[in-house]
Amino acid sequence: MAEAANGGARGRGDGVPCPTNPMVTPLLTDLYQFTMAYAYWKAGKHLDRAVFDLYFRKNPFGGEFTIFGGLEECIRFIANFKFAEDEIKFLRSVMPSCEDGFFEYLSSIDCSDVEVYAIPEGYVVFPKVPLMRIEGPVAVIQLLETPFLSLVNYASLVTTNAARHRLVAGKSKNLLEFGLRRAQGPDGGISASRYSYMGGFDATSNVAAGRLFGIPIRGTHSHAFVSSFMGLDEITDEALTSSDGSNKCEDFVSVVQNWLIRIQDSSSLRGTFGETSQSELAAFTSYALAFPNAFLALVDTYDAVGIRLDSGDLAYLSVETRKFFHAIEKEFGVVGFGKMTITASNDLNEETIDALNKQGHEVDAFGIGTYLVTCYAQAALGCVFKLVEINKQPRIKLSEDVTKVSIPCKKRCYRLYGKEGYPLVDIMTGEDEPGPKIGERLLCRHPFNESKRAYVVPQHVEELLKCYWPGTSSNSREELPSIHEIRTRCIHHLDRMRPDHMRRLNPTPYKVSVSAKLYDFIHFLWLNEAPVGELQ
Ligand SMILES: Nc1ncnc2c1ncn2[C@@H]1O[C@H](COP(=O)(O)OP(=O)(O)OP(=O)(O)O)[C@@H](O)[C@H]1O
Ligand SMILES: O=P(O)(O)OC[C@H]1O[C@H](OP(=O)(O)OP(=O)(O)O)[C@H](O)[C@@H]1O
Ligand SMILES: O=C(O)c1cccnc1
Numbered sequence: 170m171a172e173a174a175n176g177g178a179r180g181r182g183d184g185v186p187c188p189t190n191p192m193v194t195p196l197l198t199d200l201y202q203f204t205m206a207y208a209y210w211k212a213g214k215h216l217d218r219a220v221f222d223l224y225f226r227k228n229p230f231g232g233e234f235t236i237f238g239g240l241e242e243c244i245r246f247i248a249n250f251k252f253a254e255d256e257i258k259f260l261r262s263v264m265p266s267c268e269d270g271f272f273e274y275l276s277s278i279d280c281s282d283v284e285v286y287a288i289p290e291g292y293v294v295f296p297k298v299p300l301m302r303i304e305g306p307v308a309v310i311q312l313l314e315t316p317f318l319s320l321v322n323y324a325s326l327v328t329t330n331a332a333r334h335r336l337v338a339g340k341s342k343n344l345l346e347f348g349l350r351r352a353q354g355p356d357g358g359i360s361a362s363r364y365s366y367m368g369g370f371d372a373t374s375n376v377a378a379g380r381l382f383g384i385p386i387r388g389t390h391s392h393a394f395v396s397s398f399m400g401l402d403e404i405t406d407e408a409l410t411s412s413d414g415s416n417k418c419e420d421f422v423s424v425v426q427n428w429l430i431r432i433q434d435s436s437s438l439r440g441t442f443g444e445t446s447q448s449e450l451a452a453f454t455s456y457a458l459a460f461p462n463a464f465l466a467l468v469d470t471y472d473a474v475g476i477r478l479d480s481g482d483l484a485y486l487s488v489e490t491r492k493f494f495h496a497i498e499k500e501f502g503v504v505g506f507g508k509m510t511i512t513a514s515n516d517l518n519e520e521t522i523d524a525l526n527k528q529g530h531e532v533d534a535f536g537i538g539t540y541l542v543t544c545y546a547q548a549a550l551g552c553v554f555k556l557v558e559i560n561k562q563p564r565i566k567l568s569e570d571v572t573k574v575s576i577p578c579k580k581r582c583y584r585l586y587g588k589e590g591y592p593l594v595d596i597m598t599g600e601d602e603p604g605p606k607i608g609e610r611l612l613c614r615h616p617f618n619e620s621k622r623a624y625v626v627p628q629h630v631e632e633l634l635k636c637y638w639p640g641t642s643s644n645s646r647e648e649l650p651s652i653h654e655i656r657t658r659c660i661h662h663l664d665r666m667r668p669d670h671m672r673r674l675n676p677t678p679y680k681v682s683v684s685a686k687l688y689d690f691i692h693f694l695w696l697n698e699a700p701v702g703e704l705q
């Protein structure tokens with residue numbers, strides 16, 4: 170589908186479609202990536218073989234976990250990476266002092282000699298562990314930095330936000346993403362719908378996203394429709410026909426009026442419907458005529474009594490509404506009426522859903538917009554892209570702030586599982602170190618804190634970085650799974666985490682470590698690179 174939206178592949182593609190958003194081109198980067206590429210080229214360094222890690226430093230939303238999103242779009246990007254002629258022309262105008270040979274070089278490059286290893290999309294991931302390891306000619310990899318970060322940062326943030334809303338709402342609730350009108354523009358809206366679904370939402374109101382990604386699309390009922398009616402006499406065609414045509418009611422308006430009288434006279438409902446607004450009743454009647462098999466009413470335009478609640482005390486109103494539904498079922502024998510869906514919306518977020526849970530409520534479905542899609546609680550994930558090796562020489566980026574010191578070397582990463590089946594720790598090792606073995610005791614060290622270390626005897630070992638783009642190597646390429654498979658994977662991985670890592674209040678940090686050998690090497694390199702001060 171994305172191919173249809175964005176036909177005419179640029180690069181080789183290798184069967185991988187173009188990025189979903191046609192704005193994702195090699196020009197979607199920061200100018201300094203081009204100036205750096207030029208400087209590498211001028212220095213004759215552009216073909217130096219570089220390894221970069223893409224990782225984040227801190228989990229978002231005060232939590233202790235993150236979900237990785239955006240990988241498929243990165244692979245689509247590099248699979249089709251190629252400058253078009255008009256793009257080269259434009260770059261010449263932006264960088265007029267650069268030599269022609271550089272633009273000839275740019276015209277010639279693609280990502281066929283780039284290797285990408287990554288953690289599968291939808292996995293639970295942790296700070297400092299590379300989500301992606303990207304290797305190739307340094308000038309090319311440099312050009313990938315900004316687009317990769319742009320494709321991963323928001324995707325992972327909003328997937329995590331969605332997963333957090335799912336955790337607080339519970340598995341049995343329907344979660345509907347309603348954020349398109351509030352998102353950061355069309356691409357923000359489309360991405361939000363896609364990644365909210367990946368993080369565990371059930372559906373979106375966004376029709377374009379539903380079409381592009383095959384996400385279920387849902388909608389309820391709007392205020393304007395309710396406000397547009399004045400009275401039942403506006404309804405001219407009063408016949409209600411079931412969608413398969415098997416049942417027809419010639420005068421549905423009379424049926425509605427008769428029911429209203431019955432309910433108003435009901436002793437168990439104690440006059441609840443004494444002040445029914447005729448205009449609201451007309452809107453709902455008219456809506457039922459349009460959708461006889463999928464009726465859902467927004468009932469709070471004038472007075473909240475029913476089915477989508479978009480204002481007021483959602484806990485209280487949902488409980489009252491449920492009582493009313495049950496009373497109708499009981500008194501009039503309308504089987505199933507008590508179980509009618511109650512949807513709630515209006516500035517919902519983790520906190521309000523948590524508060525509703527504590528108060529007790531009868532909401533079946535939550536429609537969530539602003540707080541979900543804008544990631545209101547935290548604006549960015551802060552993924553970074555750091556050089557860890559060049560021409561087989563490990564590199565480290567030092568900082569006064571130890572959380573900003575990068576972990577050098579081309580690495581392998583593993584997740585070690587304990588006796589109870591929970592992941593215990595992620596460990597990074599040098600590329601050539603033997604991997605952890607089941608049943609063998611292994612020292613896991615905090616990368617920067619000497620006193621923090623633990624022995625682990627893994628019951629299961631999972632290598633995290635898998636080959637998604639083999640470059641010129643003969644390794645096989647991982648398949649890109651469907652969005653539904655990624656969503657299932659995400660839900661499964663969240664279920665497998667130890668609950669104390671996942672709780673909202675003061676969650677326990679998950680341990681991220683390095684092997685003893687890598688620890689020693691990091692600190693050797695650190696001392697080697699850090700200048701020694703001179704005291705006068
Ligand atoms: N029982 C509840 N406990 C905690 N928060 C709630 C509860 N019910 C509703 N909320 C939240 O309280 C806020 C109410 O916002 P606000 O006062 O602006 O809306 P309202 O007056 O109910 O509706 P509106 O102004 O849209 O007609 C919303 O964020 C909503 O999600
Ligand atoms: O509340 P959110 O989580 O952002 O979810 C999306 C909102 O969009 C609709 O509001 P609408 O555009 O009709 O405006 P209103 O709620 O301000 O009346 C809907 O009624 C939700 O309240
Ligand atoms: O279908 C709805 O009820 C809906 C969709 C988007 C935003 N607000 C509500």
Ligand SMILES: [Mg+2]
Binds near residue numbers: 516
């Ligand atoms: Mg609202």
